[in-house]
Amino acid sequence: MSRLLPFFAFVLLAALLGFGIWWNSSHDPTAVPSPLINKPAPSFALPMLDQPTHSVSKESMLGKPYLVNVFASWCFACGEEHPVLMAESKSLGIPVIGYDYKDDPNDAKAWLAQHGNPYDTVITDESGHTAIDFGVYGAPETFLIDGKGVIRYKRIGPLTPDVITQQLKPAIAALEKEAP
Amino acid sequence: MTPELGQLALILALMLALAQSILPLVGAWRGNRALMAVARPAATGQAVFVALAFVILVWAFLHFDFSVQYVADNSNLQLPWYYRIAAVWGAHEGSMLLWVLILNVWTVALALLSRQLPEVFLSRVLSVLGIISVGFLCFILFTSNPFGRLLPMPPDGADLNPVLQDPGMTFHPPVLYMGYVGFSVAFAFSIAALLGGSMEQAWVRWARPWTNAAWGFLSCGIVAGSWWAYAELGWGGWWFWDPVENASFMPWLVGVALIHAQAVTEKRGSLRAWTILLSLFAFSLSLLGTFLVRSGILTSVHAFASDPRRGTFILCFLAVVVGGSLLLYALRAPKVAGGKAFALISRESAILIGNLMFTVAAAMVLLGTLFPLLGDALNMGKISVGPPYFGLLFPLLMSPVVLLLPFGPYLRWGNSDVPVLKQVLVRAGIAAAACAVLAAFFVQGQLKAIAGVATAVWVGVGVVLYVIKRWREMPPGRRYPAEMAGMLLAHVGVAIFLIGVLLSESLSVTRDVRMAPGQVAVVGGYEFRFDGVTQTVGPNWHAEQGVVTVTRNGAAVAVMHPQKRTYAHEQVQTESSVDPGITRDLYVALGEPMDPSHIEGAWALRLYTKPFIRWIWGGGLFMMLGGFVSAADRRFRVKREADAPQTIATPVQESQA
Numbered sequence: 001m002s003r004l005l006p007f008f009a010f011v012l013l014a015a016l017l018g019f020g021i022w023w024n025s026s027h028d029p030t031a032v033p034s035p036l037i038n039k040p041a042p043s044f045a046l047p048m049l050d051q052p053t054h055s056v057s058k059e060s061m062l063g064k065p066y067l068v069n070v071f072a073s074w075c076f077a078c079g080e081e082h083p084v085l086m087a088e089s090k091s092l093g094i095p096v097i098g099y100d101y102k103d104d105p106n107d108a109k110a111w112l113a114q115h116g117n118p119y120d121t122v123i124t125d126e127s128g129h130t131a132i133d134f135g136v137y138g139a140p141e142t143f144l145i146d147g148k149g150v151i152r153y154k155r156i157g158p159l160t161p162d163v164i165t166q167q168l169k170p171a172i173a174a175l176e177k178e179a180p
Numbered sequence: 181m182t183p184e185l186g187q188l189a190l191i192l193a194l195m196l197a198l199a200q201s202i203l204p205l206v207g208a209w210r211g212n213r214a215l216m217a218v219a220r221p222a223a224t225g226q227a228v229f230v231a232l233a234f235v236i237l238v239w240a241f242l243h244f245d246f247s248v249q250y251v252a253d254n255s256n257l258q259l260p261w262y263y264r265i266a267a268v269w270g271a272h273e274g275s276m277l278l279w280v281l282i283l284n285v286w287t288v289a290l291a292l293l294s295r296q297l298p299e300v301f302l303s304r305v306l307s308v309l310g311i312i313s314v315g316f317l318c319f320i321l322f323t324s325n326p327f328g329r330l331l332p333m334p335p336d337g338a339d340l341n342p343v344l345q346d347p348g349m350t351f352h353p354p355v356l357y358m359g360y361v362g363f364s365v366a367f368a369f370s371i372a373a374l375l376g377g378s379m380e381q382a383w384v385r386w387a388r389p390w391t392n393a394a395w396g397f398l399s400c401g402i403v404a405g406s407w408w409a410y411a412e413l414g415w416g417g418w419w420f421w422d423p424v425e426n427a428s429f430m431p432w433l434v435g436v437a438l439i440h441a442q443a444v445t446e447k448r449g450s451l452r453a454w455t456i457l458l459s460l461f462a463f464s465l466s467l468l469g470t471f472l473v474r475s476g477i478l479t480s481v482h483a484f485a486s487d488p489r490r491g492t493f494i495l496c497f498l499a500v501v502v503g504g505s506l507l508l509y510a511l512r513a514p515k516v517a518g519g520k521a522f523a524l525i526s527r528e529s530a531i532l533i534g535n536l537m538f539t540v541a542a543a544m545v546l547l548g549t550l551f552p553l554l555g556d557a558l559n560m561g562k563i564s565v566g567p568p569y570f571g572l573l574f575p576l577l578m579s580p581v582v583l584l585l586p587f588g589p590y591l592r593w594g595n596s597d598v599p600v601l602k603q604v605l606v607r608a609g610i611a612a613a614a615c616a617v618l619a620a621f622f623v624q625g626q627l628k629a630i631a632g633v634a635t636a637v638w639v640g641v642g643v644v645l646y647v648i649k650r651w652r653e654m655p656p657g658r659r660y661p662a663e664m665a666g667m668l669l670a671h672v673g674v675a676i677f678l679i680g681v682l683l684s685e686s687l688s689v690t691r692d693v694r695m696a697p698g699q700v701a702v703v704g705g706y707e708f709r710f711d712g713v714t715q716t717v718g719p720n721w722h723a724e725q726g727v728v729t730v731t732r733n734g735a736a737v738a739v740m741h742p743q744k745r746t747y748a749h750e751q752v753q754t755e756s757s758v759d760p761g762i763t764r765d766l767y768v769a770l771g772e773p774m775d776p777s778h779i780e781g782a783w784a785l786r787l788y789t790k791p792f793i794r795w796i797w798g799g800g801l802f803m804m805l806g807g808f809v810s811a812a813d814r815r816f817r818v819k820r821e822a823d824a825p826q827t828i829a830t831p832v833q834e835s836q837a
Contacts, residue, residue, distance in 0.1 A: 003513055006457060007506040010464075013550075014499050017471065020553045021491040 036151045041143070042133035049098075049105055049112075049122040056097070056123050058149055065152075065175045066095040067168075068143040069119070069159075070131065072103040073111035075139040081158035085118040088164050094172060098122035101131055101139050144168065146175050183248050183327040186236035190327075193229035193280075194317040196222045201310030204303035208375075216299055219306040220291045226313065227284035234281045237326055238268055247333035250274060250326045256337040256748055258720030259345075266350035267340040272474065272490075273326035275353060279470070280316045282357045283309065286365055290390070296817075297386055304372035305365075312364055315497040323490045342721075342745065342753035348408030356401025356428055360466040362394020363431055366438065367463035370456045371505055374512040384446040384455060389811040391442060391459075392666065395435040396807025402428055403800035411758060416690065416767050416788045418796055421570040426549040427469030430542045434462040437538040439807075440531045448593055450519030450528060453509075454535070460509060464502040465542065471498055472549070520594060525601075527591035534581050541577045545570065582635050582678070585671060586642020589664075607645060612638040623687060632682025640675035643668055666810025670803045677799025684793035694774060696782040704789030706766060707731045713770075713779050721745040723755070724779055726770045728787075730759065742770040742785075765790040 036042075045057035069085065071078040089096045098119035100108045105124055112122070125131050134143065144153035153171040155163060200222035207215025237250075241264040246252040254267045254274075269275040287309045294302055320326070343349075369387040405425065410418045419425065438458040445455040471494040522528035548565045586608050590600055616634035623629040647668060650659045660668070689704040697712035711727040723745040730737040740757040747753060756769040771784030 003453075003510040006460075007503065007510050010502055010506050013468075014495065014503065016550065016553060016557060017495055017498075019557050021495060023553075023556050 036135055037154055039151060041145050041149050041151050042130070044130045044133070046099075046123040046125050046130060049100060049108060049124050052105070052124075056121060061095075061097075061145070062149055063147050064094070065144065065146045065172065066097055067092065068097050068099050068134075068145060070099040070101045070134075070136055070139045070141040070143075072101045072139045073107040074103065075101075077158045078140045079115070081140050081160075082115050082118070084159055084161060084164070086116050088159075088161070089118040092164075092169070092172060095120040099131075100124040100126075101136065102126065102128040142168075144171055144175075146178075182236055183240060183245065183329065186233045186240075187321075187325065187327040189229040189233040189236070190317060190321055193226045193233065194314065194321065196226040196229065197310050197313040197317055199310075200226060201307050201314055203307075204310075205307040208300045208303045208307075213299070216303040219303045219310075223284075223287045223291050223306055223310070226310075227288045230277075230281050230284045230317075233327075234268075234277055237274060237277060238265060241265065241267055244337070246335070246337045247329055247331060248326075249328045249330040252330050252334055252337040254338065254340050256339050256720070258748060259340060260719045262350065263340055263345050266344065269353045270340045270344050270349075273320070273324045275357075276316065276320050276324050276474075277326055278354060279357055279361060280313060280320065282354070282361045283313055283316065283364060285358075286362055286390075286394075287313070290365055294386065301372055301376060301383065304375050305368040308368035308371045309364060312368075312501065315501065319490070319493055319497065323493050339720075339748045339751065342747040342751045343412060345747070345753075346408060346412045348404055348411060352401060352404040352408055355397055355404055359394050359396075359398025359401050359435075360428070360431060360469065362390065362397055363435065363459075363463040363466050365390040365394065366442075366459040367505070370459035371508065374456065374505075374508050377512060381446055381449050381452075384442050384452075385816060387459070388439075388442050388446060389813070389816040391435070391439055391462075392807045392811035395432070395439055396804045396811065398428065398432050398435060399800055399804040399807060402432060403797045403804065406800070407797055410793075411756065416688075416756075416769070416786070416790065418793065421548070421567050423549050424469075424473050426545050427465075427472050430545050430549075431462050431465040431469065433538050433542040433545065434458060434465055437535040437542075438462050441535055444528055444531055445519070448520050448522070448528060450522065451532070452518055453513045456509060456513060458535075458539075460502070460505050461539075461542075464498075464505070465546075467494075467498055467501060468546075471495065522593070523595040525591070525596045525598065527588070527593050527596065530584050530588055530591050533584060537577050537581050541574060544573050544577065548573075582639060582674070585639050585674060586645075588671070589643075589646040589667070604642060604645060608638050608641040611641040623683075626686040628682050628686035632679055632686070635682070636675045636678040639678065640672060643671050643675070661815070662813035663810045663815065666806040666808070666813070668806075669809055670806025673799045673802030673804075673806060675799070676795050676802055680792050680795030680797070680799055684790050684796065687791040688793070689789050691787045692771075693785050693787060694782055695785050697780070699782075701785075701787060703787045704764075704791075705732060706737065706789055708768070708785075708787050710783070710785065713773070713783060716743070718745070721747045721753075724770070724773075726768070726783065726785070728757070728768050728785070730766055738766060740766065740768045742768045744770045760794060762794065763792060765793050 041058055043058045045055045047053070047055045071081070085096070096119050098112075098117075098121070100122055103124070103126065105126065108122070108124065112119075128136075134141075140158050142153075142155040142159055143151050146152050152175060153168065155167070159168065199218060203215045203222070204219035207213065207218070239245075240248050240251050241255055242261060244251070244255070244257060250271065250273050254270050255264050259267065267274070269278040287306065290309070291302075291306060294305075297305075366387050369383050369390075373383045402425075405428065406418045409420065409425075410416065438455070438461075441451050441455045441458050444451045471491070474490055474494055548569050551565045586604055587601055590596070590604055612634045615637040616630050619630050619633040647660075650664075687704075691701060691703050693701045695701060695710035697710055700707050700709045702708070707730065709729045709731070711729055713724050713726045716723050716725040723743040725741050725743045728740045728742065730740060738759040740759055742757040743755040745753045745755050754769055756767060759766040765788075767788040767790060769786040771786060773779045774782040774784065
């Protein structure tokens with residue numbers, strides 16, 4: 001019987017590897033699930049890009065869901081994402097906040113002037129300190145925050161038309177159903 | 181037209197591999213000499229066709245045949261010819277072809293060099309190797325064809341991953357595969373022995389040189405990989421416990437155990453079942469390593485294209501080969517412990533402890549490598565164990581090995597006398613303690629460094645004492661047979677490696693600095709002066725090249741040129757500059773300019789001094805040499821009188837035993 005032990009150990013190993021193949025074909029292996037999902041968003045208060053004396057905070061946004069899209073003028077992938085946002089941001093039905101990450105405000109203004117501004121509001125985080133609380137890996141990233149200030153969805157990397165129709169819009173629709 | 185010939189050659193090779201795997205096996209079973217005689221020519225023919233396919237792929241690369249998808253994906257017009265050849269195994273399809281080619285090299289070498297082996301036995305061995313070849317040829321033809329066309333043909337190709345454009349990378353994969361695949365020979369011997377049912381010790385002696393040579397290649401491949409990571413990745417590290425590194429390290433660890441277990445089985449007849457099991461493990465881990473790398477189920481810095489179809493195929497193949505062989509082991513392994521008995525204090529016991537440690541270490545590495553997968557399976561989320569896990573457990577498991585190592589050669593088979601061991605203990609112990617005290621003055625009480633000196637002296641003096649003893653006691657010419665010389669070399673390698681690891685880990689100094697031209701930073705007693713950045717060009721890249729002048733107490737030491745290269749398609753690759761030395765390496769990596777529009781200004785630089793780091797690879801090379809030297813022992817090649825009766829033993833009887 002003990003001679004069969006290596007064989008059984010291998011059967012277990014093969015099962016694990018088979019599981020790995022199945023898991024990888026049904027999950028995006030590069031997606032690192034954010035520990036912040038279904039957790040309250042970190043509190044933030046960041047100046048607006050065009051009115052630096054005014055700021056937007058977590059408290060001021062409570063009450064209705066909104067989208068935070070982390071971007072930067074230096075970020076190449078954000079340039080790819082930009083046309084998608086230009087086309088889709090109005091159809092989402094919730095406010096879209098641009099989160100200008102580790103960027104010179106003047107560069108950001110010039111960038112938005114050149115490519116168009118899909119955002120309802122743009123806030124700036126020049127130092128990137130608040131982004132650490134959000135667990136931002138790098139731009140672009142997108143957070144969906146509900147009316148109670150809880151992060152409900154997160155996307156690392158550029159939004160694409162597919163991601164918006166298959167993931168983001170269903171998530172927003174689910175939020176609207178919850179709302180009384 | 182030629183690429184299609186390559187594919188045709190692979191199909192013909194597959195046909196011959198099928199013949200090689202089925203006919204001799206049937207022949208050995210039925211006692212049919214004609215069928216057994218198919219093995220050699222089939223193996224040779226297969227090798228010719230696989231080599232032809234390989235040459236055609238090389239040809240396509242050399243002649244910029246971008247109508248071949250694989251060529252277009254991995255080379256372009258600017259790529260120098262030597263990297264175009266290396267590009268053949270720079271990505272998935274070609275590296276699988278290299279795998280099969282090397283399997284064929286081993287098979288043909290075995291067919292040519294094993295004329296003294298009994299025909300039945302060799303037929304079975306060649307047929308097992310044929311089965312492995314069938315699996316991999318099918319894998320290439322059905323999931324990873326390197327000859328697929330790309331039409332219309334693009335005017336220029338993409339680029340070989342810049343990380344791979346390094347001299348170390350040109351020869352790391354072939355050598356590593358020589359090791360990986362070389363374990364297939366020991367595997368095939370074990371399967372043949374299980375099939376034959378004749379649990380004679382003879383097969384172990386035939387298998388030993390092949391195992392030692394494969395292990396030597398594997399050591400060399402791992403050293404080359406580690407050196408490449410050190411020189412190329414720009415982090416100054418030499419081992420990262422990355423899944424792909426682990427994939428090559430696990431067979432190496434089991435290989436160490438196997439080499440020693442084979443010695444016991446050959447000389448004393450004990451541990452027979454264990455030796456068979458280790459042979460199966462070593463090659464199974466090689467296959468598993470291939471699976472882990474190729475299926476992409478573990479993400480790693482070695483980013484290879486992953487495709488679930490490929491993963492599924494290799495998993496099925498793994499199930500057949502590994503599962504089948506372990507089942508065969510369960511059914512046919514020797515039931516009774518054979519061989520001569522041994523006492524508690526004996527060479528067998530010491531080797532058994534070492535075997536246990538190396539096997540457990542391999543299992544530990546396997547567990548750590550598969551941990552993220554286990555996390556997914558058990559729904560614990562993404563978890564992975566990194567260097568802290570390996571860095572704690574591996575030294576822990578290896579410490580008994582290091583402590584016992586000097587006694588190894590002194591221990592006698594069966595039963596050993598204690599006084600001689602005490603003598604070693606006292607002499608090597610005093611030497612180690614004395615050197616540790618001496619070292620303590622130089623390393624400012626760094627415990628790791630002191631431990632490094634002490635353990636290295638402990639192992640090294642143990643080996644040297646034994647060399648002296650043999651010199652005194654044995655007549656010239658019989659002092660150091662190759663088998664023993666190999667063992668001594670490999671053990672000295674351990675001492676050198678210990679110095680390298682423990683001293684470089686504890687005494688290295690790293691500084692991340694921002695430097696304007698003319699500024700000086702002092703790291704580990706060396707003054708690094710940054711003399712600015714200039715533009716430079718290579719065959720297929722342009723680069724910003726820093727000039728760093730290193731002095732020590734005012735005396736010039738080196739002028740270093742770290743680069744930040746930009747290859748075709750804007751791929752950026754840092755090329756760190758290393759000034760090598762026996763007692764220390766100086767290492768400079770160029771970071772980013774503080775102001776990207778003003779590259780004449782200040783830059784971020786990473787400066788290292790790394791004492792004794794070269795000894796790590798030196799130790800590995802000694803181990804490699806040990807493997808090769810002992811593989812060359814004449815004793816393994818000479819046909820013994822005792823083998824003769826087996827050669828004429830009637831095949832039918834043997835197969836039914």
